[in-house]
Amino acid sequence: MNFKENCKRLLLFSLFLLFVSGVSAQIQVTGVVIDEVDESPLIGVTVMEVGTQKGVITDMDGNYSITVKDENSRLSFTYIGKEAKTVRVGNRRKVDVTMGDQANELNELVVIGYGSAKKSDLTGSVASMKASAIEESRSASFTSALAGKIAGVMAIQNGGDPGAGINIKIRGASSVSAGTSPLYVIDGVLMENSQSEVSGASRMGDTSLDPMALINPNDIASIEVLKDASATAIYGSRGANGVVIITTKSGTKDGSTQLSFSADAGFDLLPQKRTYALSGAEYENYMRLRFPLPADFVPGESTLAGNTALGWNPDGTPKITGINRVWQDEIFRLGVSQNYNISLRGSSKKNTYAFSLGYYDKTGIVKNSDMNRFSYSMKAESTVNNYLKLGMNLSGSVMVNNGIVNATNQTQSNIFTQMLIFRPNITDREIEDSTDADDPGSSWNNPITNLNSVVQRTDARRTQGTAYVIVTPSKHWTLRSTIGGYMTDAKSKNFYPSTSGMGRVDKGRASHGVARTTNLLNENTLTFMKTFNEIHAVNVLGGITFQRTIFDNLTTTTTGLEIESLDEESLKFGANILPPENSYSYYSLMSYLGRINYRGLL
Known part of the structure; x- marks a missing residue:
């Protein structure tokens, strides 16, 4: 070396x-x-x-x-x-x-129940989210924007459709028999996130829509989440799961006029790595191993049937079709979203105003799943004199959603289960003729047939309005009276043809449903605010509120469709008319409320 x-x-x-x-x-x-x-x-x-x-x-x-x-x-x-x-x-x-x-946010005003306060004066747990953070999320619903943005708030989507229902939990609230959804307060109007508001006829797959998707996130100025008992106490037992307060954008405060327009597009990309599934050749080999030729099989004399025929030719030779369908590639696509908003906001010496229009369109990464929404809002406030102020809010939206069967516990109806386990050597003709059921007596079907033939469509409309008067007889006393409410109308049309997995047993199934939710509200509050000796600040609030909520829905279903060419409009051609399902319910609340806040030295 x-x-x-x-x-x-x-x-x-x-x-x-x-x-x-x-x-x-x-x-x-x-x-x-x-x-x-x-x-x-x-x-x-x-x-x-x-x-x-x-x-x-x-x-x-x-x-x-x-x-x-x-x-x-x-x-x-x-x-x-x-x-x-x-x-x-x-x-x-x-x-x-x-x-x-x-430090600069401690002096920021945040909205709390029936009023506002500086962050530094808050005694309860309140988290705030401003318009810029909401708009950055580019979500169809503001509930999606809450996920990961506010401590202690979880947002769980129950389906993959655009606009699918979202369950919000604040501080892990859970219950065996009661709901866990927080109370929502939108420009002073109280509402619960009831997914029945936007579902006329129930869809296959236990999927639901998010009623909050009817609200344009671009119209929201701020979201406050009241998380603990101290912050939510003024709403009583309805605030047990937390309270989400939404304040929409108002006019300017400096006398200027602002005209704004925004447009953006987004893309939902497919995962590069696919979930493993058998290829056509692997499936045919598996079927031959699982269902070998009968011991007494004689070529030219014996007949193959059932599962054995899926791996063997009639002459007893191995079946080799050379067909390999990757179902994941056939049902997925590039998801695209478009969002357009235009608004006019301004003010004069005694008046403020805001108008906005919005359009949102989203196609899901699964074919035939999409949603679009048109929304509008108007907001105005006028100071009549030193003692009287008048205001009004009006907003509305129209949403159309097309969904797929994707969240059912029945594996034969779940399109994502089908794409992994249905045989990959099916021919184009078998798909077109819908002669591809492994077992004609069950709901098994290839995912493409289910995707292209099943219809689950919901049209929803929502209108909300409030009018209020504020009387200030002195600088320490403020009386506010509000009347308002909202109305939501939803119509669902579902169609499951006899060639689909969900409709084969029923020989075709169609259902139509309508639902209406009406909420009426009147609130009257009196507030006293005064600082004594520049040390002791007192804020006293008292009030009485009245609320009435009405639910009304009707669903009709037919099976054994004699004509299916009209898709979801084939309802009247059903040989079997199932008993209609209808319900009508309402509840009324009269509430007394009060709150005392003190800040100073004792």
């Missing part, structure tokens, strides 16, 4: 030691980020190693895990509305952080 070879080996060994020491110096740091206000975990906090591009975000429980260079590394924690923090790792392997509100 010569001197040159020894030098090479020594150099390589030195480089190896240097690499090992560099790798071993890295440190794994974990921790949890907590909200200083209510001690709840913060979701979506950005955790970065200072001076690098390495970073992570906290999960649903506020936890994070990051690998840093060494003990001298520093971690920065940033979150919208919170003071940023920078922490040195040192010899710790677990770094927990508490984040407080930004």
